[in-house]
Amino acid sequence: MTTYYTKDHEWVRIDGDTAVIGISEHAQEQLGDVVFVELPPVGKEVSQGDQAAVVESVKAASEVYAPVSGEVIEGNSAIEENPALVNEEAEGKGWFFKLRLRDPSELAGLMDRAAYEAYLETLG
Incomplete structure (x- = not known):
């Protein structure tokens, strides 16, 4: 499975025609302790770049944008019940939605891990 990143610090992992989406470790570190998440409803259609979810921390609230277009088929109820999972494993168990x-051609505009890490270097 390949993971891609956006300049808004979301990641998307592709498994067949399913895209698993979350926020990057970098985004999670910037937010601090995550205290609340709002996930999109199953069945919602989102286009690339649309606001799809919300994540709130003790410091700030941020939108989570859809890195690719598609229909929401699942939300991660585990992070609704325990938002700290996002802090513990932002790029694993802390995923937001599928x-x-x-x-699939939208993936061409996203970064792989090496390109994303190089992008982070430019943020200083």
């Missing part, structure tokens, strides 16, 4: 991928 989409049925509509347009």
